[in-house]
Every structure is written in structure tokens, then in C-alpha cells.
Amino acid sequence: MPATSVLAAVELQTIASPQLWAITIAGLVALLVLDFVVTRRPHEVRMREAAGWSIFYLALPVVFGFGLWAWAGSTVAVEFFTGYVVEKSLSVDNLFVFMLLLGAFAVPAALAQRVLLYGIIGALVLRAVFIALGAAALQSGTWAFLLFGAILVLTAGKVFKDAASGREQEVDISSIRSIRLLRRFVPVTDDYRGSRLVVREAGRYALTPLALAIVAVFATDIVFAVDSVPAVYGVTEDPFLVFATNAFALLGLRALYFVLQGALSKLRYLNHGLALILAFIGVKLVLHWAHGIWPQVPEIPTLASLGVIVTVLLTVTLTSVRANQRDERRAGERPDR
Template structure:
């Protein structure tokens, strides 16, 4: 038992001093405040604007990773970049669900970025809570690694099952309990009222469809937090790095949505890749748990994890592009044959 306690304590050493936590949270608050200022006046987001902000939010984690490398060494920096890659790949799937929700609620294009921003803030808050709970669980014993690994392996199995069955991600608004509950207690206007969430109509308060869309986004945030936090704990047990990877992965989602809105539907093999990544990290966590009990058990190095994650993401992108081209060729052949007639 003392050996296990020492193993857990060593694995939970954190680079996040109170000063670093304060600076990071303050910088995050400033960036979110700037985003809220930019979305005060609803407007159509042009590609140039979305690309500019996407590049900015991609440069931030690179700069932060360089700082971590210089201040804490290459091993810690590799953990950060690996965790960031995991969270970014999962956030793209999160973004796809956001896209389905925006479409299901028929959110006007000018209001889409406000909904996305609320969704990002909700995801950050929920993941901060899950990160704290995860750290507490890890402090209580190595069983948490086994639990996290099991969650990820089960999730990966569900993704594979849905992918093999040809089931696409769908959003059934009427099935959401939170939406049904809101409609039961408060009336909902038939149309959007700009960025307003609550209006007064016929002498009583009423929700706008924008409020329902934001609540639906929050509900999906909970589901994604359950998967994403254990996934990054499979890369690093440092709560500060876990929070930083989540924050950097989520910050740029609003701009990235408008860059990838057309490409998201074309990544048909994304769920296959996410299933492989989650299963791999799940196995890594189980081995990490076993190593704490039986030191002779092997562990998967973080650098190897980074290589696997990058290779999987590249592979699913290439296979998706190939499958799309193949379908376009088949469609062209069918159209030519129809044009020729019987």
C-alpha cells in the first residue's frame, strides 16, 4: 500500500503553481471577454475573419507549448502537445454536433457565433468541474485509472458499432429532457428576437428559440466532458496541463466552425478515428493502472501516443478524401449513363 501511495503522489505532481494558474485563468477570461465583445452585434462571419481568428487560436497553444518546453522540459511539453491533439480531435466531433443543433433549431447565421460562444463557455466550466473530480479520484487510488480506461473503451466500442451500422450523428430535440422541461414551465416565442434570450410577450416572460438552442448545446457539453476529461488524463495526470489542453482546444472552436462548416460533413471516417484514439488511450490507462500494482507491466510512452494520434488523424482524413472522390466518380458515371438513355 505505501508503494501504491507513493506512485499516485508522484504521478500527480503538477507544474501549475498558484501564479501560473492565476495568469492562465486571467488570460482565458480576457480572451472570452474579447469574444463576447466581438459577438455583441450579430453579423455574418466571413471566411477571412474566421481564418484570422483560427490562426490566432492555433498559434496560442504552440506558443504555450514552447513556454512549457523551456520552463519544464521536453517531456512535459510532449504531454501538453499530445493532450492538445487528443482534445482538438474530440472537439471537432463536438463541433459537428453543434452544427447539427444549429441546423435543427434553424439558428440564423448572424446568431450562430453567439450560440457557439455560449457552448464553449459551458464546455469550459463543465470540464473544469470534471477535471477537479478526476484529480480527486486519482488522489484516492489507482482504481481511477481503471475506471477512466473502461469509460473510454466502452465509448470507443459504441462509436465503432454506430460507424459499422452506418448510423450518422443525429439530434432529436424533442427527446431532450431539458428542452421538454423548459417548454413545460415557460412559453417559447415562434421566432428569434435577435440576441435576446428572454422577452416579455402578452404580459409574461417567454424564452426565445435562441435560449433553447443554448440549453441544448449545454446538454451536449455534459456528454462530451465525460469522454474528453478521462481521455486527456490518459496522457497526463497533471491537472493544470489537463485544464490547459481543454482550454486551448475549445477556445478556437467558434472561428474554426466557420472555417470547417463545409468540411465537417466530408470527414465521414472521423468517428472511426476517434474510436481508435479513445480505445488506444483507454488501453494506455489500464496499463498505467496495472503498472502501479505490477511494475513489470509495460507502459505506453507519451511520445508514442502522440505518434499514434497524429497517424490516426492523418489516416482518417486521407481515407475520407478518397471515399468522397470515389463517390463523386460513381455519381458522375451514373449521370452519364442516364444522359445516354436506354
Template sequence: MPVEASPLAADIETIASPAMWGITVAALLLLLALDFLVTRRPHEVRMREAAGWSAFYLALPLAFGGYLWASSGSTVSVEFLTGYVVEKSLSVDNLFVFMLLLSAFAVPVELAQRVLLYGIVGALVLRAVFIALGAAALQSGTWAFLLFGAVLLVTAVKIFRDALSGHEKKVDVSCLRTVRLVRRFMPVTDDYRGSRLLVREGGRRALTPLALAVVAVFATDIVFAVDSVPAVYGVTDDPFLVFATNAFALLGLRALYFVLQGALTRLRHLNHGLSVILAFIGVKLVMHWAHGIWAGVPEIPTPASLAVIVGVLATVTATSLHAGRRAPSSPLTPPPGDPDPGPARPAEHRPGRPRTARRTSSGSRP
């Protein structure tokens, strides 16, 4: 039986007018500019400052969800909040990798938030590209739902297998292709030069280790976008809502990193939960595709999806805390700003030659 394109595939509806898109993008740029002003003067981020910014960036999506409820109805608002919860949970897993990269590059504590901010900007640009591609795929036919579902199911299996293995994970940034490529074409200084990415040394331009750290973060952003965008399209097919959920989830990552810096290593079951969430959304997308072929296939309503996602996150948080009390995990390589309980770094190590950081949690996304 040939697959017929559904009305959704032929004409994707969106709640956003061109004016609303313009206002949203302008507000996003304003918030990013504010973040750059905050990080303009390198400084160590204290818990009070990080908690304040985290509360601010948590209040924004809640207020936006209330606005959507008043202007577009409860269905749209619940779709946005569900997508936001999905993206935020995936973003917390991103912070694990960011922590490892900052440690591997020996990024000074006062520069950590600038690297994170560059990573957020890169992630927003990449998500916008993937969202546009996803919308184009949905317009071409219902096969896109099947493709998105397959991507999420494969990712879920990979995460779950990594989580079950329990093997110590490593991030060797010197093996990253992007870093090796940059080193091939540009010299790199042996030490950091404040917040500068490019300097002139010996009559020629050279990158600083900070630039390599940013490149590594950008490279991981590409991987994260592959499963994050399809996951939100499993909740809502409105490109505007997909973009808004990604933007709100990413904006608060800089501050959230410093709030959760110590707690991240204790969420040992987070990847188990993420694999369940991605598998659930993957199944939902496949069922949506099958419903377009045969109406007898049921669809999972968005409120039920929200309940499942919140329930899974609450469960893995509780089990992680319980497991941590019973058998505390070995500590992660101390991130920048944390006291290093081990011996001092050998004198021959140079920040320009990144270290290998290890992670003892249950794996990370591919």
C-alpha cells in the same frame, strides 16, 4: 493482492504555481471577453474572418507549448501538445453535433457564433468540474486509472459500432429532456429576438428559441466532457495541463466551426479514428494501473502516444477524402448560412418548434 496507491495517487504533482493558475484563468477570461465583444453585434461570419481567428487560436497553444518546453522541459511540453491534439480531434467531432443543433433550431446565421460561444463557456465550466473530480479520484488511489480506462474503452466501442452501422443519424431536439423541461416551466416565443435569450411578452417573461438552442448545446457539453477529460488524463496526470489542453482546444471552436462547416461532412471516417484513439488511450490507462501492481507491465511513453494519435488522424483524413472522391456522400441538412438546395421551408414551421436535423456521417459520440 491488495492494490497499493502509487506515489502519484497519494500526491499529484503539478507544474503550475498558484500564480500560474491565476494568470492562466485571467488570460482565459480575457479571451472569452474578447470573443463576446466580437459576437456582440450579430453578423454572418465570412471565411476570411474565421480563418484569421482559427490561426490565432492555433498559434496560442503552440506558443504555450514552446513556453513549457523552455520552462519545464520537453516531457511536459510533449504531454501538453499530445493532450491538445487529443482534445482538438474530439472537439471537431463535437462540431458535427453543434451543426445539427443549429440547423434543427433554425438558428439565424448571424446568431450562430453567439450560440457556439455560449456552448464553449458552458463546456469550459463543465470540464473544470470534471477535471477537479478526476484529480480527486486520482488522489484516492490507482483505481481511477482503471475506471477512466474502462470509460474510454466502452465509449470507443460505442463510437465504432455507430460508425460501422452507417445508418443515418438524427438529432430530434424536441425529444431532449432538458428542452422539454425548460418548456414545461417557461413559455417560448415563436420567433427569434436578436441575440436576446429572455424577453417580456404579454406581461410575463418568455424564453426565445435562442435560449433553447443554448440549453441543448449545454446538454451535449455534459456528454462530451465524460470522455474528453479521462482521455486527457490518459496523456498527463497534471490537472493544470489537463485544464490548459481543454481550454485551448475549446477556445478556437467558434471560428473553426465556420472554417470546417463544409468539410465536416466529408470526414466520414473521423469517428472510426476517434474510436481507435480512445481505445488506445483506454488501454494505456489500464496498463498504467496494472504497472502500479506489477512492474513487469510496460507503459506507453507519451511521444509514442503522440505518434499514434497523429498517425490515426492523418490516416482517417486521407481515407475520408479518398472515399469522398469515389462516392460523394449525401449532403447534410444545410447548416445556417449555406444555401438550401431543397424546397423552401413550409410556412407553418416556426423557429420556436425545432426541426429534426439529420446527419449522414458515421455517427457521433454518445
């Protein structure tokens, strides 16, 4: 490949026509409206309800992926499924942070799903912005692959360092700048007022703790968007597929939260696995950039990436389960004092 072509802009190819974009976005809006209808009446979500919605939202990307396979071929479908697995695994980490935030704000169980829904909508908006910025960066030159790869490798190092330290992940509300700023300029009520975000008291408007919880979730969405968008661009350069994988991964988080609420804390090696996945995709992006300059540098096929990612996730799950069982056995063998 000539050096001049490396400096040229990257021509992003997409399988999506304007009509497909319109249909996809309309379907996304319809699903969000459906979620609003479901959460309109605040209630505590039972396992049966959460499991039903989780199965529904897990089935949607499967149907969509096989539809892509029939319409655009196996390569596009494999890219979609690989990107979806990456985004879904990263979204599980989102859920763990959401769980910590809801606990820190003492959000009532009946209001938890409304906070999660607002957080998902905020995440979708932010992902759309970052996807557009990523596409613009890739069109400006192949340097963007190197930049995305570096971001993912550095992030992986930080995630692995935190995981290896054994420190419990926690949320300090006072350290969130957006919350400090709101409390400085806007009064906040001492207690929740149902699903209301703003109330009028003593002749002035005040925010409720529910509004602060939503702002905190939205603030964490920004951090996760910085990691997740470059990660999926390491799988596919098609902006439509990047958007679709993010949308499908986020849509079912509200219901999945209540299914995994108890299990999340038991996946003790989750962050170790996510660090490996981020580092792997970061290296994949760097190799892709280097291949454009030196064709003899190998690239990692998408199907191989899918295999590595699935293997890491299965290993993380199995090792976490075995470690928990070992601790339970030791606790049972410990003599009572």
C-alpha cells in the same frame, strides 16, 4: 512496487504555481471577453474572418507549448501537445453535433457564433468541474486509472458501433430532457428576437428559441466532458496541463466551426478514428494501472501516444478524401437516364 503503495493515494504533481494558475485563468477570461466583443454585433461570419481567428487560436497553444518546453522541459511540453491534439480531435466531433443542433433549431446565420460562444463557455465550466473531480479520484487511489480506462473503452465501442452502422448522426430535439423540461414550465416564443434570450409578452416572460438552442448545446457539453477529461488524464496526470489542453482546444471552436462547416460532413471516417483514439488511450490507462501492481507490465510512452494519435487522424483524413473522390468519379461515370 509494494502492494501497499498501490492502495495508497496517488500524489498528483503539477508544474503550476498559484501565480501561473492565476495568469492562465486571467488570460482565458480576457480571450472570452474578446470573443464577446467580436460577437456583440450579430453578423454572418465570412470565411476570411473565421480563418483569421482560427489561425490565431491555433497559434496560441503552439506558443504556449514551446514556452512550457523552455521553462519546464521537453517531457511536459510533449504531454501538453499530445493532450492538445487529443482534445482538439474530440472537439471536432463537438463541432459536428453543434452543427446539427444549430440546424435543428434553425438558428439564423447571424446568431450562430453567439450560440457557439455560450456553448464554449459552458464546456469550459463543465471541464473545470470534471477536471477537479478527476484529480480528486486520482488522489484517492490508482483505481481511478482503471475506471477512466474502462469509460474510454466502452465509449469507443459505442462510437465505433454507431460509425460502422453507417447511420447518419442526427439530433432529436424532443428527446433532450432539459428542453422538454423548459417547455413544460416556461413559455417559448415562436420566432427569434435577435440576440435576446428572454422577452416579455402579454405580461409574462418567455424564452426565445435562441435560449433553447443554448441549453441544448450546454446539455451536449456534459456528454462530451465525460469522454474528454478521462482521455486527457490518460496523457498527463497534471491538472494544470489537463485544464490548459481543454481550454486551448475549446477556445478556437467558434471560428473553426465556420471554417470546417462544409468539410465536417465529408470526414466520413472521423468517428472511426475517434473510436480508435479513445480505445487506445483507454488501454494506455489500464496498462498504467496494471504497471502499478505488476511492474513487468509495459507502459505506453507519451511520445509514442502522440505518434499513434497523429497517424490515426492523418489516416482518417486521407481515407475520407479518397472515398469522397471515388464517389465523385462514380457519380460522373454514371450514365444519365
